Amino acid sequence: MSGAWSSVPINIWIILGAAIVTYATRVGGYLVLSRFKRIPPRVDAALNAVPAAVLTTLVAPAAVFGGGAEALTLFLCLIIGLRVPLMGMFAIGWMLIIALRAAGL
Amino acid sequence: MSQSGDGFFKGARDSLPIVAAAAPFGLLFGALAIDNGLSVGEAVLMSATVYAGASQMVGIELFGAEVAPWLIVFSVFAVNFRHVLYSAALGRRMGLMPGWRKALAFFFLVDPQFAAAEARAERGRPLTFAWYMGMALPIYVLWVLEAWIGALFGSLIANPEIYGLDFLLSIYFLGLVLGFRSRANWLPVVVASSLGSVLAYMFVGSPWHVSLGGLAGVVVAVMLPLDHKPDPGEALKVSS
Known part of the structure; x- marks a missing residue:
């Protein structure tokens, strides 16, 4: 990304903006939600769904549009990940994508 | 005055497994940041100021895709939104910390820090500022160092595809998704979210698949009947 505003590169502004909103989430729950006796159930359900919903959108298109080696790696990782912790699944997945690409899939 | 077991060094000792587990991702972040067009300084700045692994990965993925600045900031916000719940939950346990210490402590509230602090409170141990920072600082300092080291080596790698580096984020995110199952x-x-993001990717285009797909998942969660959580005794009866 290029361009600058007030002689500071735009990337720096993006990073600082990301830092501010991240801190806001870390302090915001304490400042806002702790004043309610309890969170409305539907709001709670929506908040609970946010991480899985957002992260899924970063994986699904890669599986569908990425190619054979990529789709097969993600499929195998999905099965492995149900039994193996994140780090182990990640290491196996890394080996799989190297091997499957080398095999010309 | 803190007893042994509530102090800084106990926290630092408790942080070691987390430091080890986070190291590959800290290095990976630095390397991938370079791959996606950030400078070494920007990669280090991001680890030092945002300090949230998954959202940093999402952020650099979007840097690489040349999307609008506000959307990158919003995506980081969306991925980190779970921290709102962490701070609401853990804030109740921070009675030992005066206001400014609490404000500082919340900066370091990454997932494993939250999990360890909740687990400690659960065992009835006091959540002291010394213990909390003893855990937080090693994780934080090494995370920033790893971004720098990863970025230095990342710029040396000419063909990241051969080593699968360009695809590691997808595997990592899949692992995170499974972690919420x-x-x-x-x-x-x-x-x-899968269907929504794939359809949006086809018919609207990147990067809108992130917000539209995410919205599809959240809407479904709101529409579905609320989960009735059985108390532990009930769950035991069902499983036996």
Whole structure:
């Protein structure tokens, strides 16, 4: 990304903006939600769904549009990940994508 | 005055497994940041100021895709939104910390820090500022160092495809998605977000697949009947 505003590169502004909103989430729950006796159930359900919903959108298109080696790696990782912790699944997945690409899939 | 077991060094000792587990991702972040067009200084700045692994990965993925600045900031916000719940939950346990210490402590509230602090409070141990920072500082300092080291080596790698580096984020995110699978309505949410993001990718285009797909999952979660959580005794009866 290029361009600058007030002689500071735009990337720096993006990073600082990301830092501010991240801190806001870390302090915001304490400042806002702790004043309610309890969170409305539907709001709670929506908040609970946010991480899985957002992260899924970063994986699904890669599986569908990425190619054979990529789709097969993600499929195998999905099965492995149900039994193996994140780090182990990640290491196996890394080996799989190297091997499957080398095999010309 | 803190007893042994409530102090800084106990916290530092408790942080070691987390430091080890986070190291590959800290290095990976630095390397991938370079791959996606950030400078070494920008990569280090991001680890030092945002300090949230998954959202940093999402952020650099979007840097690489040349999307609008506000959307990158919003995506980081969306991925980190779970921290709102962490701070609401853990804030109740921070009675030992005066206001400014609490404000500082919340900066370091990454997932494993939250998990360890909740687990400690659960065991009835006091959540002291010394213990909390003893845990937080090693994780933080090494995370920033790893971004720098990863970025230095990342710029040396000419063909990241051969080593699969360009695809590691997808594997990592899949692992994170699976990590949430015990949550209510996880499967319908993931299916809705998958379909939503793939359709948006085809018909609207990147990067809108992130917000539209995410919205599809959240809408499904709100529409579905609320999960009735059985108390532990009830759950035991069902499983026996």
